[in-house]
Amino acid sequence: MTTDFSLVRDSFQKLVLTDASGARFEDVRPVRAFPIQSPSQGISLVLENGQEVAWIDDLNDLNDDVRALIDTELEGREFMPEIARIVSVTSFATPCTWHVETDRGNTHFVLKGDEDIRRIGRESLLIADNHGIHFLIRNMFDIDKHSRKILDRFL
Structure with a gap:
């Protein structure tokens, strides 16, 4: 597993990329091309102005250290809890409060x-709450029967 660049954190904890020709790019940021359908594929490393400095076809092709840096950076930038179960809703008319179990804990x-x-x-x-937080249901057909019945009322 090799890459044509190196990636490290500087003293300010920003990502620094050095490409194969020795060019150094500070404060690079990973951006997923397809964050929901293919979260580990198609990662662009960009500068603050949006200029792409590297492309990663698949995170799994990277060595463990580089992959860990990118994963950590993405986790800090992306917050999209995945709904595992819909416990209840206060009403089938909107606005209403949803009580859900997610991969990051229970919430409403x-x-x-x-x-x-x-x-x-x-x-x-993709469900947006009143604060702009997005919740993901990866596969609405795999969710439990109770949750699916609730979803069906809204779809």
Whole structure:
């Protein structure tokens, strides 16, 4: 597993990329091309102005140290809890409060309107709460029966 660049953190904890020709780029940021459908594929390393300085086809092709740096940076920049189960909703009319179990713990949020539930592909849903936080349901067909019944009322 080799890359044509090196990646380290500087004293300010910013990512610094040095490419194969020795050019050094400070404060690079990873950006996923397809954050929901293919989160480990298509990662661009960009500067603050959006200029791409490196492209990664697949995170799994990187050595462990570089992959860990990129994963840590992405986790700090992206916050999208994945809903594992819908415990309850206060009403089937909006606005309503949803009580859910996510991969980051139990929480509740207010769904302002049906338009805040967006389909992504055939099986995924992106739900925006009243604070702009997005919750992901990766596969609405794999979710438990109780949660699916609730979803069906909103879709």
